[in-house]
Amino acid sequence: MHLSKLQVFVYSLFFSANTVASDYNLRQGVTDVSHEVYELHMTIFLICCVIGVIVFSVMFWALIHHRKSKGVEPAQFHESTKVEIFWTAVPFLILVVMAIPATKTLIAMEDTSKSDLTIKVTGSQWKWHYEYMGHDVDFFSVLSTPREQIENLEAKQEHYLLEVDKPLVIPTDRKVRFLLTSDDVIHSWWVPDFAVKKDANPGFINEAWTRVNEEGIYRGQCAELCGKDHGFMPVVVDARKPEAFELWLAEAQQAKQQAAAAEAASASATLSKDELMAEGERVYMAYCAACHQPTGMGLPGVFPAMKGSPVVNGEVSAHIDILVNGRPGTAMQAFGKQLTLTEIAGVITYKRNSWGNDTGEVIQPGQIQAFIDATKEKE
Secondary structure, eight states, X not given: OOOOHHHHHHHHHHXXXXXXXXXXXXXXXXXXXXXXXXXXXXXXXXXHHHHHHHHHHHHHHHHHHTOGGGTOOOOOOTTOHHHHXXXXXXXXXHHHHHHHHHHHHHHHXXXXXXXXXXXXXXXXXXXXXXXXXXXXXXXXXXXXXXXXXXXTSSOOOTTTTSOBSSOEEXXXXXXXXXXXXXXXXXXXXXXXXXXXXXXXXXXXXXXXXXXXXXXXXXXXXXXXXXXXXXXXXXXXXXXEOHHHHHHHHHHHHHHHHHHHHHHHHHTTOOOOHHHHHHHHHHHIIIIIHHHHOXXXXXXXXXXXXXXXXXXXXXXXXXXXXHHHHOOTTSSOOOOTTTSOHHHHHHHHHHHTTSTTOOOOOOOOHHHHHHHHHHHHHHO
């Protein structure tokens, strides 16, 4: 079919407008609630557009037809009861019309009853901890974007700062309830395609829910300014069909049991200094470098340096304590439940033998286990 230049121009203008709208408008998402939110947004937007057109049309009509050059004398209706009633009643009725669908959508968003699966989501600087209630499965989800990309040493990939080592896996066509809290500061768990954005407050439990209609990978991030690395706290959700989810859940349970057995075996293992240093460097770059810097110099006044640190060069037990239990009131978190015995032993060995911290000490996984056991006995 031959198109005229005018038709080509109109079609290109239409499609470019659609592209811009899809870039700047809300997402329709993959849940019933997200569709309701989108439709509510468009309805309110349309009402506002209609009001704008009517108001400005009347205003410009009045300016043109009642201008001074035509000799029109302005009408006097100051303190008119009819006008006061009119411009109070009409906006009130418009707000009522807008409030009815808005209330319906808000009630649906807050209804977490009759859920098929409950997941506890705990935010901490700067990662998420997911716990599948009643299924003995839990794990941390941490940013997996390579440090080289963050430091502009490599080209940034498609999902830069929106990729994690372990995504949250949920079933499609099932109501999933989220219990959200925080270990330290206020975070906010946000997945735009679900129309879910809920604060995770320390000491409180907030609730949210979703029912995903389409399987796929959905990305979000912490929507609260939670600290220096706020932008390094993504959310990635892998929605799978119920059968695939049940298979994953069984594999995750089995993997946790195997990891527990391997952890117990590692307590009696003896590793060489080279093995511990290599493992420690990997762990440091993944979990510590963001704050203490790859050079170990830290950020003065914010995060202490590892080079020449009195903790790193002091008593081993104090160094283990701060890695395992963290330091309350600071950004230093407890890694005892997140890292394995070997990883903790490795990163401590690495810190105590890097950047001029030549202690020569080699920390074994058994020492970490002994410290944890001693701490439990004191409690």
